[in-house]
Amino acid sequence: MTKKKLVIGTRGSKLALWQARHVADCLRECCPEVVIELKNMVTTGDKILDVPLAKIGGKGLFTKELENAMLSGGIDLAVHSLKDMPTELPAGLILAAITERVDPGDALISPRYKTLANLPAGARVGTSSLRRKAQLLKKRPDLTIIDLRGNLDTRLRKLTTENLDAIVLAVAGLNRLGWSEQITEILSMDDCLPAVGQGALAIEARKDDQETMAMLEFLNHPPTRLAVAAERAFLKEVEGGCQVPIGVYGIVLPSGNEVRLKAVILSLDGKEGVADSITGPSREAAALGCTLARRMLAAGGREILDKLFQST
Numbered sequence: 001m002t003k004k005k006l007v008i009g010t011r012g013s014k015l016a017l018w019q020a021r022h023v024a025d026c027l028r029e030c031c032p033e034v035v036i037e038l039k040n041m042v043t044t045g046d047k048i049l050d051v052p053l054a055k056i057g058g059k060g061l062f063t064k065e066l067e068n069a070m071l072s073g074g075i076d077l078a079v080h081s082l083k084d085m086p087t088e089l090p091a092g093l094i095l096a097a098i099t100e101r102v103d104p105g106d107a108l109i110s111p112r113y114k115t116l117a118n119l120p121a122g123a124r125v126g127t128s129s130l131r132r133k134a135q136l137l138k139k140r141p142d143l144t145i146i147d148l149r150g151n152l153d154t155r156l157r158k159l160t161t162e163n164l165d166a167i168v169l170a171v172a173g174l175n176r177l178g179w180s181e182q183i184t185e186i187l188s189m190d191d192c193l194p195a196v197g198q199g200a201l202a203i204e205a206r207k208d209d210q211e212t213m214a215m216l217e218f219l220n221h222p223p224t225r226l227a228v229a230a231e232r233a234f235l236k237e238v239e240g241g242c243q244v245p246i247g248v249y250g251i252v253l254p255s256g257n258e259v260r261l262k263a264v265i266l267s268l269d270g271k272e273g274v275a276d277s278i279t280g281p282s283r284e285a286a287a288l289g290c291t292l293a294r295r296m297l298a299a300g301g302r303e304i305l306d307k308l309f310q311s312t
């Protein structure tokens, strides 16, 4: 049995719309007889634009309204950037598919200076992410980090209007919106590990909606799913409730049988930190994430995060 119609819920930002349209196109190609509809929705995260993300706290800022619509049957599925998804979903919902990850990295956009190494002392760099801030400061303690909120297009605009020397954004988002040529440097993974799930799309559906789930299965990319299972298990284990300055990157090794996970936990100023990695069997991906997190928390990560939570 397949449904005659699927309603996809999406946020209204350019990136969210691109992602939802992309999934809609894939579905139309795969099931031409099914009507695919998009429904625009506004989330709390879209409404509060003047407060740094790290200060709003609260989980699922960009997902809750979509999830409520799914639970009440107003939409059949929601498309999200996986990186915006909390590690625990509301009861009754699941990640029906995780798409193949594209470039997971972070990009520097600096029309004037081009690269991180080339930025002058004290340069003003915009980012709203504690993860990027801490890793940038670790490499370049002299930089002035400016909090930058808003959609991708707003942030790009602020590069000029706020007189910034550089901004850092996800490569995946820039590529999706056709803005790849703005990138002046892709940051090395040695300097900046990505956010959990960066570069992959998550398609959320109701657990009891077998028809929709079956129709979405073709979008699922098993190696990405394994890699992000390790990353999300890591995040779940360290999570203290608010946004934390951690970078994590998991890959399935070419053999297909092993997952490697690298991570950092940093203080906000980048001065203190723990870095580690782990490799193990793919079928234990989630357990590997957990083990690595516990090891890093015990090696000083816990102390760093406790200090951070006290100060915010």
Ligand SMILES: NCc1[nH]cc(CCC(=O)O)c1CC(=O)O
Pocket: 081, 082, 083, 084, 152, 168, 169, 170, 172, 173, 174, 197, 198, 199, 200, 201
């Ligand atoms: N937090 C916003 C957000 N959510 C997903 C992406 C980019 C796409 C992706 O990582 O998959 C972005 C923009 C950014 O961080 O620069």
